[in-house]
Amino acid sequence: MDTEPTITLHYVQKDGRRERTKLTHHSMDEARKVAKAMLHVGNGLYTEVLICTENGAIETIPPSLFL
Numbered sequence: 001m002d003t004e005p006t007i008t009l010h011y012v013q014k015d016g017r018r019e020r021t022k023l024t025h026h027s028m029d030e031a032r033k034v035a036k037a038m039l040h041v042g043n044g045l046y047t048e049v050l051i052c053t054e055n056g057a058i059e060t061i062p063p064s065l066f067l
Contacts, residue, residue: 007031010050011038028059035061 007026011019023031028051035049039061051059 005054008052009035009038010052011042011046012048012050013045014047028053032059032061039063 007023007028009021009023009031011021013019021034023034026034031051035051039046039049044063046063048063049061051061
């Protein structure tokens with residue numbers, strides 16, 4: 001039985017464009033790890049990553065976590 005909501009990561013680029021990735025069967029902790037990894041490998045491409053769930057909850061992961 002699927003108990004985890006679908007989580008969508010919105011990667012916000014410096015020019016304002018967004019890329020999206022849908023994560024199914026992942027926890028919020030796993031989504032945070034993916035978001036932080038993408039900010040790290042993006043090496044300045046993204047200004048932030050927004051974590052959105054189906055019920056509208058949003059968390060913002062800023063690149064400042066790596067300073």
